[in-house]
Amino acid sequence: MSTKADTVTKKGYDVEELRAQFPILKELVHGKPLVYFDNAATSQKPRRVIKAESAYYATINANVHRGVHTLSTKATEAQEAARETIRQHINASAVHEIIFTSGTTAGINLAATSLGQLLLKKGDEVVISGMEHHSNIVPWQLACERHGATLKVIPITDSGEWDLKQVPFSDRSRILAISHVSNTLGTINPVKKLIAQAKKKGIVTVVDGAQAAPHLKIDVQDLGCDLYAFSGHKAYGPTGTGVLYGREELLERMPPCQGGGEMIDTVTLEKSTWAKLPFKFEAGTPHIAGIIGLGEAIRWMQDYDLDAMAAHEHTLLEHATKELLTIDGLRIIGTAKEKVGVISFVIEGVHHYDLGTLLDQQGIAVRTGHHCTQPLMDRFGVSGTTRASFACFNTIMEVDAMVAGVKKGVKMLR
Ligand SMILES: Cc1ncc(COP(=O)(O)O)c(C=O)c1O
Structure with missing residues (x-):
């Protein structure tokens, strides 16, 4: 219409x-x-994305990083090409800083579980804001409960912005987890500014980019964040896809949260060692078709x-x-x-x-x-x-x- x-x-x-x-x-x-005004829940998909996903099933369907056979090689190449597209799109410095997830929720849960284990001790604090999606509240509540930490909250003004005069940083703040754009208010938050303040205090920063990825040019190096999560399906890509960007040095220190195939280097019945990045965080068979579709969605956005x-x-x-x-x-x-x-x-x-x-x-x-x-x-x-x-x-x-x-x-x- x-x-x-x-x-x-x-x-x-x-x-x-x-x-x-x-x-x-x-x-x-x-x-x-149809008048579709529910794009913040999930965006519609351009034909190119639908085609890329179905072409994978029709012509190269095979598991990735596993076989020496031709189809597996093609599937691996197509998936890894998508990883490079995303790296370049968000200006990450290395391709192994891009972890595929099933969406923002999965990315933030990974961050909260792993960072919780790495950083949180009894009495520590995690800072979020009052406008967060439940996906950027509940995983931190769980992490705080597990490690005896406390959740602190940046209050929201009447216009729906962070009250920057009341950011509850303290010498016990360990993690700042904030949304780039609010799904309910539409507010574009001054994430770069707050990340800079957090960094001065040695606080690790996690950004929920679910609503930014479809609308804004994201530059993770310019933002200065440690971790950045977004969903593919809100950015013209397939459902069940997402990305967690992480700064290499931090990802190297973070423990994996899910064990299984592909995330290991060696396994004995006594002990296992981990694969290199990003595979340490990608246990099991990924959503290969979806990832290829997501790569195409990003290329499609870039063409416009x-x-x-x-x-x-x-x-x-x-x-x-x-x-x-x-x-x-x-x-x-x-x-x-x-x-x-x-x-x-x-x-x-x-x-x-x-x-x-x-x-x-x-x-x-x-x-x-x-x-x-x-x-x-x-x-x-x-x-x-x-x-x-x-x-x-x-x-x-x-x-x-x-x-x-x-x-x-x-x-x-x-
Ligand atoms: C700001 C924000 N964070 C997180 C999520 C969760 O995204 P997903 O359901 O794709 O994991 C959403 C979904 O609406 C969102 O808007």
Whole structure:
């Protein structure tokens, strides 16, 4: 659903050409053209990614790093090419700093388990922020419980930003785990600044990049972080894929969390030794097809201009913000200056679940609920929100359709 009205977005940005690459956008939902505004949950996939994944199964399906036979060699080469694509995309200094995971959750769990064992002692502290996704809260709670450490939290301001005057660093802080971009508020956090402060105090830094990877150019060396996790499926790649970047010197010191095939160097019945990086952290058969698809997704994003995509999404955000605010009783949760294309709102007298259901009947997919950020909902005194999250293929007309749908919903539900 797009028209000439989309020419209001950045000149030269051909949203129609982009849309044509996403087969799912031709689907009807309840007989209406699909308007997909749930990209923060998972993005849609361009045809190139779908093809790359199925081509693996159709032409080179074999296990990696195992056989001398031709198919295994081809599968290994394709998987390792994806690793190099990702290394270059996030500007890691070495390819063995890229660990494949099943997603951000898996990456942060690996980080919390391994760093917990390496660094945390009774009385130590882990610092997170009040806007974290449950994936960047619960693994640290578990690690703290295991090692007798305490979780400390950076408070959130009314606009949905970190309160940098109240960062609870102390001489017992060992780990800082923070999101680059909030999935609920859309806030782009000043991660580089906080990482620099943490580093001065010798604190190890872990970044949850789940919502940054689809929208921002990531440079892990420039950020200065020790670990950086993201999901493939939110960045136009397949589900079940993700990346944990780690600084080599730290990864060398971190113990593995999962044992099994491929992560070992030698095994006797008494003792095992570990494979070199990154394989020490990649036990078992990886999601080879997905990893190849993820490599293709990154190459696909690189073939377009990430900055132009971000600018287009920002235009959608500004338009949605302006139009939604004309609705009586509507409050936007998350009004930071720096945001990606994510807009969360509540409406007096209207339950987000009912609104989401009515929008779905019009073919419009939004997310409703707490978005796996219950502490943040508590901070803003709401049980949940309606969230629209934009991608490069969305249009102004789609935003207008959503705003009209919300207005209609409000009339019916109030
Ligand atoms: C900020 C953030 N962190 C972590 C996650 C978890 O990602 P995944 O479910 O792909 O592991 C999400 C998913 O929505 C997220 O938005």
